[in-house]
Amino acid sequence: MDEQGLIQEAKNGDINSYNRLVLHYQGLVYNVTYRIMGEPQAAEDATQEAFISAYKALNRFRGGSFKSWLMRIATNACYDELRRRKRRPQSSLDELTEDNESSAFLHSPGEGPEGQQQQMELMRAIENCLQTLPDEQRVTAVLGDVEGYDYKEISDMTHVSLGTVKSRMSRARSKLRDCLQGYKELLPFSYRLMGSA
């Protein structure tokens, strides 16, 4: 895929070129928004909002990593959605049902039925613990530990200093470790051993 060519064509108003970019990045953006939002529907909304915003603001993209630029917009969309939800808290039965059904989308590595089940439970535990973090720490942990961005990229995406990223990452991991102690039986043996030490 000629990313720069597609971006240029999209800037000139070729929406089909832009849609090819959308197809390429939608999985990545959706997964990040899902980890941050913690709900499939909210993640869908944030993802759609991110792609619309990115298209409208495409002329402001001045080169560099399109992926990072897109992730920055997706992160902003998540923050906006989180703020909206804080103003109008909502919890519906549908969301709970969807959450239960969401395991159908999980793809875990094949380890045999029992191991696979345990791995899935561990992943769910981590996702639950992620949702207990404050928004800023969750975003930092998702971008850093789940998606593998470095501190500089996270700093650019979240508009905070490197020191703040460092601090948020440290606090997020500390809280995640504490939270995961509640799921000791799911943790790998080595992790349990160290946790109890």
Place this chain on the structure above:
Amino acid sequence: MLDYLRNLRKSAEEQQQEALNAYLDDALAPQQRQQVENELAADANLQADLAQMRALQQQMRQLPQRQVPRNFMLDPALYGRPRREPLIQAYPVLRTATVLTAFIFIFALAANVFLGSASNLASESAESVAMIAESAAESAFEEAVELEAEPAMEMEAQPEGVEEMVEEESDKALGFAQAADEATAAEQAMPAQALGESAFEGSEAGIELQATLESADKLRETLPAIMETEEASAGLPAPPLAASTAVATEIARQLIPQIVPTHIASGQGEELASEVGAPDGVLGSLGGFSLIVLLLGIVLLILLVLTLMARRRL
């Protein structure tokens, strides 16, 4: 800078944890990295912490990718061309404006503190001058009364015009003293504006006093001619009257060296008052210059918010 200040508030344990996390993410400078490695070599608990964090990170990296529930492609019928890039980018303009405003704000704040101490000096000077003027006026008045009490002068010399002038000089001096008194009282009660006004009044009193001195000098110069006329008409000597005028003149003259610093001090007060424009009421109590600093602070805050919003839109 902010990171440095933030680090000052962190405990040693927090800083160590941050360094350990940054070490895990390979985000440390070589020197810091070496320091963490030295600490790790000496501390088994730290090693355990690092291993646990590494395990957690690996687990998180293995979080399964979720399938996208639908396509997020945009409908060509709904979306036209992307927005044109504006000729003037809001962010750089706002950023520059914010930086400039911040500098002006800091300068104004420093100037406000400096001027505040200068106005205190001015008020102290105005107060001391007012006291001197008052005492001088009292003595002038007493001298005038004493002279007035001499019957020989009253009965025989009869230069009524001259006597009235002496009384006028005394009255004026007393009036100036009262004005200076009022200025001092007002200055104690009021902030910047009142301070400026009182100092200004003090300076006016000084100026008028000097004018009085000049008129007294003129009077003394013309006095011999008057005396000669009077002597010729009444055939009586008039030196005591000349002496009374001279006393009043002398008292006023003594004030001159003390008036000079009043001018300097009151000049500062005047400048301050005129610069400020000193509004009344609640704002007046803040002081005009403080008001400017406050407004600058508000403008700075607004610019800061706008800059952050513009940055976010990039």
